Amino acid sequence: MRGNTYRADDLLARLAKAYGWTDKFMEFKTKDAFKQLVEPAMLAAVSRMWVKERVLYLDIPHAAAKSDMQYLLGELKEAINKMLGHPYLQALALK
Numbered sequence: 001m002r003g004n005t006y007r008a009d010d011l012l013a014r015l016a017k018a019y020g021w022t023d024k025f026m027e028f029k030t031k032d033a034f035k036q037l038v039e040p041a042m043l044a045a046v047s048r049m050w051v052k053e054r055v056l057y058l059d060i061p062h063a064a065a066k067s068d069m070q071y072l073l074g075e076l077k078e079a080i081n082k083m084l085g086h087p088y089l090q091a092l093a094l095k
Helices: 009-020 021-037 040-045 063-084
Strands: 050-054 055-059 092-093
Touching: 009 021, 021 050, 021 055, 021 063, 040 063, 063 092
Parallel strands: 055 092
Antiparallel strands: 050 055
């Protein structure tokens, strides 16, 4: 039994990876960072957002708001990754 000792943080990291908690946590942090960076009026135009395979999808039904957001996508991606501390997010996509 003594040969199978693990540090608590190593054990928790293995559990998080095995159960997919790390990905869910990063998805939550990505959406939270987006909400902090975008102005309230622009955030109100987003009807739905989700993260899939490191891409943040934004459902924006209004054409004018979608057009405005299109200009900010590159800048937002860089700012979100900076807030996360590493390049997690690969892209932002509008729906």
